[in-house]
Amino acid sequence: MALLSRVAESLFWLGRFVExxxxxxxxxxxxxxxxxxxxxxxVAGAKNTWEALITTLGFNRLYAELHADVTxxxxxxxxxxxxxxxxSIVSALTSARENARGCRDQLSSETWxxxxxxxxxxxGRNLHLILADGLYDFCDTIRQGAQTFHGTAENTSLHxxxxxxxxxxxxxxxxxxxxRIVDSKYHLLMTSLEEVGGPLxxxxxxxxxxxxxxxxxxxxxxASGIDAPAVVGFLLLDRKFPRSLRACVDALRDVLDQAxxxxxxxxxxxxxxxxxxxxxxxxxxxxxAIIGGGLHESLATTQAALATISQALSEAFFWxxxxxx
Amino acid sequence: MHRSLQxxxxxxxxxxxxxxxxxxxxxxxxxxxALQTLTDADLTEARQRADLxxxxxxxxxxxxxxxxxxxxxxPFDLVPRVIAxxxxxxxxxxxxxxILALNWFxxxxxxxxxxxxxxxxxxxxxxxxxxxxxxxxxxxxxxxxWVHIAGIDLVRDADGTIYVLEDNARTPSGVSxxxxxxxxxxRVLPRLFAQSxxxxxxxxxxxxxxxxxxxxxxxPAVVLTPGMYNSAYFEHSFLAKQMxxxxxxxxxxAVRGGRIVMRTTRGPIPVGAxxxxxxxxxxxxxxxxxxxxxxxxxLLDVYRAGGTCLVNxxxxxxxxxxxxxxxxPDMIRFYLGEEPILANVPTYRTADPKDREYVLAHIADLVxxxxxxxxxxxxxxxxxxxxxxLAATARAIENDPAGFVAQPLIRLSTCPTLIDGEYQPRRIDxxxxxxxxxxxxxxLPGGLTRVALKEGSxxxxxxxxxxxxxxxxxx
Numbered sequence: 079m080a081l082l083s084r085v086a087e088s089l090f091w092l093g094r095f096v097e098x099x100x101x102x103x104x105x106x107x108x109x110x111x112x113x114x115x116x117x118x119x120x121v122a123g124a125k126n127t128w129e130a131l132i133t134t135l136g137f138n139r140l141y142a143e144l145h146a147d148v149t150x151x152x153x154x155x156x157x158x159x160x161x162x163x164x165x166s167i168v169s170a171l172t173s174a175r176e177n178a179r180g181c182r183d184q185l186s187s188e189t190w191x192x193x194x195x196x197x198x199x200x201x202g203r204n205l206h207l208i209l210a211d212g213l214y215d216f217c218d219t220i221r222q223g224a225q226t227f228h229g230t231a232e233n234t235s236l237h238x239x240x241x242x243x244x245x246x247x248x249x250x251x252x253x254x255x256x257x258r259i260v261d262s263k264y265h266l267l268m269t270s271l272e273e274v275g276g277p278l279x280x281x282x283x284x285x286x287x288x289x290x291x292x293x294x295x296x297x298x299x300x301a302s303g304i305d306a307p308a309v310v311g312f313l314l315l316d317r318k319f320p321r322s323l324r325a326c327v328d329a330l331r332d333v334l335d336q337a338x339x340x341x342x343x344x345x346x347x348x349x350x351x352x353x354x355x356x357x358x359x360x361x362x363x364x365x366x367a368i369i370g371g372g373l374h375e376s377l378a379t380t381q382a383a384l385a386t387i388s389q390a391l392s393e394a395f396f397w398x399x400x401x402x403x
Numbered sequence: 404m405h406r407s408l409q410x411x412x413x414x415x416x417x418x419x420x421x422x423x424x425x426x427x428x429x430x431x432x433x434x435x436x437a438l439q440t441l442t443d444a445d446l447t448e449a450r451q452r453a454d455l456x457x458x459x460x461x462x463x464x465x466x467x468x469x470x471x472x473x474x475x476x477x478p479f480d481l482v483p484r485v486i487a488x489x490x491x492x493x494x495x496x497x498x499x500x501x502i503l504a505l506n507w508f509x510x511x512x513x514x515x516x517x518x519x520x521x522x523x524x525x526x527x528x529x530x531x532x533x534x535x536x537x538x539x540x541x542x543x544x545x546x547x548x549w550v551h552i553a554g555i556d557l558v559r560d561a562d563g564t565i566y567v568l569e570d571n572a573r574t575p576s577g578v579s580x581x582x583x584x585x586x587x588x589x590r591v592l593p594r595l596f597a598q599s600x601x602x603x604x605x606x607x608x609x610x611x612x613x614x615x616x617x618x619x620x621x622x623p624a625v626v627l628t629p630g631m632y633n634s635a636y637f638e639h640s641f642l643a644k645q646m647x648x649x650x651x652x653x654x655x656x657a658v659r660g661g662r663i664v665m666r667t668t669r670g671p672i673p674v675g676a677x678x679x680x681x682x683x684x685x686x687x688x689x690x691x692x693x694x695x696x697x698x699x700x701x702l703l704d705v706y707r708a709g710g711t712c713l714v715n716x717x718x719x720x721x722x723x724x725x726x727x728x729x730x731x732p733d734m735i736r737f738y739l740g741e742e743p744i745l746a747n748v749p750t751y752r753t754a755d756p757k758d759r760e761y762v763l764a765h766i767a768d769l770v771x772x773x774x775x776x777x778x779x780x781x782x783x784x785x786x787x788x789x790x791x792x793l794a795a796t797a798r799a800i801e802n803d804p805a806g807f808v809a810q811p812l813i814r815l816s817t818c819p820t821l822i823d824g825e826y827q828p829r830r831i832d833x834x835x836x837x838x839x840x841x842x843x844x845x846x847l848p849g850g851l852t853r854v855a856l857k858e859g860s861x862x863x864x865x866x867x868x869x870x871x872x873x874x875x876x877x878x
Contacts (some may be wrong), residue, residue, distance in 0.1 A: 082649060082651060082655050082665060082670055083666045084652065086668045179461075179636070183626075183649070191459050191460060198459075239668065245795075326832075337668075341668065397654070397655070397666065
């Protein structure tokens with residue numbers, strides 16, 4: 079059955095917003111619990127950790143408009159329940175649910191229940207409740223709810239065109255987020271060159287890995303231990319870790335191929351060209367070359383490529399600016 | 404017996420389950436016996452499971468109050484409303500008769516106007532109705548079917564008589580609750596349900612799809628919704644999913660080459676019949692309300708030229724206008740040559756000087772309704788209104804005589820309902836759903852039983868504190 083342009087767009091954004099909520103919860107959890115480690119606060123200072131988190135997510139301006147100071151409570155509030163931040167966890171899940179509602183007839187009933195539950199589990203929360211129950215519990219609810227959503231969607235939906243648009247949204251968001259996470263530790267890479275391999279360095283990179291559930295996977299594949307280039311290589315280039323940039327882009331190319339199969343070349347080609355170019359670049363990259371050529375610049379190029387793909391899809395297939403219809 | 408079922412008192416009215424305190428009606432004995440085995444703990448657990456299921460399934464409607472819409476669940480009462488098989492057979496025949504008469508009436512008033520020439524319905528009651536669509540004059544829809552779906556509201560008075568309270572021939576809603584209530588009650592009270600021998604309701608979506616497709620094949624049918632902020636959006640998406648068709652909004656559709664197409668990721672694709680849940684005046688900004696963002700420009704022209712079929716047809720509101728309602732028994736006699744099986748509530752048309760005089764003199768005993776509104780809005784119940792309200796209503800009638808009708812107060816029958824863990828009598832009505840494909844009407848067994856949860860209240864509408872019950876037609 080042909081898919082409405084509006085519905086394709088809604089499914090794409092449903093995927094992106096669920097993924098965004100989950101990634102925000104993961105980063106928040108790691109940052110919060112990282113600051114409790116002795117030694118880290120002395121060196122980096124709690125304030126810088128939270129500032130770094132806001133920078134990672136690209137929210138410096140919006141945050142500054144709403145808060146005078148970067149405080150732990152301020153940032154947690156901003157990222158969890160503040161509806162003025164369209165990417166806060168509660169906002170993202172509300173948007174996810176609105177998009178799901180708009181294409182509810184296309185979702186399996188169980189998938190709808192999964193997203194609806196996740197929304198209800200968070201919508202009524204305020205900062206006080208979250209801190210009272212512990213931030214860990216809150217973040218864990220989001221992580222588990224998002225994983226339930228992905229699993230339910232995968233195992234109860236028809237894997238037709240709509241499914242591939244949902245996956246496209248998830249993968250673009252996940253790829254974008256991993257570049258941001260790596261980029262946020264770019265300064266660490268630079269400042270800690272003198273003491274590479276020192277305890278702080280190892281701790282910080284361990285936290286980065288944990289934020290994407292990659293710590294254990296990394297340990298299994300890197301017997302020699304944690305060092306910055308190895309972590310960068312793992313998060314950007316590992317083929318087998320499902321949250322690495324390369325794994326996301328490989329999967330993105332496949333799902334885009336399916337989502338746009340049979341569409342006119344003029345509609346299909348711009349996004350396919352861009353994703354294939356990105357895939358090729360990652361396939362032949364090495365961590366040494368990426369760091370040597372400027373990590374930050376390389377990540378910025380990748381983020382721009384993901385934005386181009388997203389824009390090309392929107393122009394060709396989505397309701398708002400569709401040229402297909 | 405559960406203590407509050409034992410001591411259940413329903414006063415002087417008609418109770419659907421008990422014929423006297425402690426004495427169940429014959430057809431309800433099995434259900435009452437099964438209910439007795441449920442302890443407080445069972446009921447509490449079932450209650451919690453049902454509430455949770457509704458929230459998780461997102462079975463909600465939107466209430467419009469001051470400024471913003473709020474999503475609510477439609478309160479569901481665990482105690483079913485039980486209808487005996489022989490009574491249902493009669494009701495079913497009466498409903499079929501009624502939808503046919505309404506359908507032929509609409510065909511008639513947009514074409515020959517025979518019933519008007521015959522002097523049975525005054526011309527102004529038809530042609531001056533805001534729901535009469537001059538655009539449809541001379542039109543005959545595919546298979547002659549105007550009203551594919553009707554919701555006909557029934558109430559039972561204190562003496563046990565069932566009356567038709569009103570007809571809904573535009574876009575009646577509520578059927579999704581019938582299907583979901585059944586799902587939930589079988590889930591939370593499986594034993595009670597299994598022991599009772601209840602006619603299933605799950606054929607509705609197939610029947611609906613068949614009725615919709617019958618009027619325009621073979622291109623895919625769609626459900627047209629005003630969008631997710633509409634109060635009945637849940638139902639629109641539910642029905643689309645159950646029928647296996649696309650749920651579209653006006654912005655998804657366009658006119659191309661005399662057909663309606665939907666905008667897909669592979670370009671425009673022609674659609675067949677449109678089960679539209681958008682009101683007439685919002686369907687087509689070129690032909691009706693120019694400010695409507697919900698419609699499709701040019702839709703009506705395509706429809707009149709035979710390029711699509713709308714379900715229900717445009718202009719059916721002329722038949723469910725409250726000022727046309729008094730004439731439905733005559734329609735049945737006129738078009739079908741049969742006596743009406745289901746009675747009308749006696750209705751006074753305040754446009755008629757004699758009726759108006761009577762209404763103004765007896766306003767404290769009557770129920771006054773706006774002729775052209777739904778959802779229970781604007782209804783004034785004389786016996787429970789104060790002097791000021793009655794005076795204001797009388798003035799409103801004098802200023803706009805055609806804007807109102809009045810009826811005696813029907814003492815709606817009651818049904819045991821769980822209120823804070825106790826069985827208490829609450830008033831109910833019934834909205835059965837009737838489908839018509841142009842050949843043969845079909846009635847969904849039972850329908851939506853709505854219940855006024857407030858003690859003594861007569862208003863069962865969901866927007867005004869009503870709830871619903873599962874409706875069991877016994878096999």
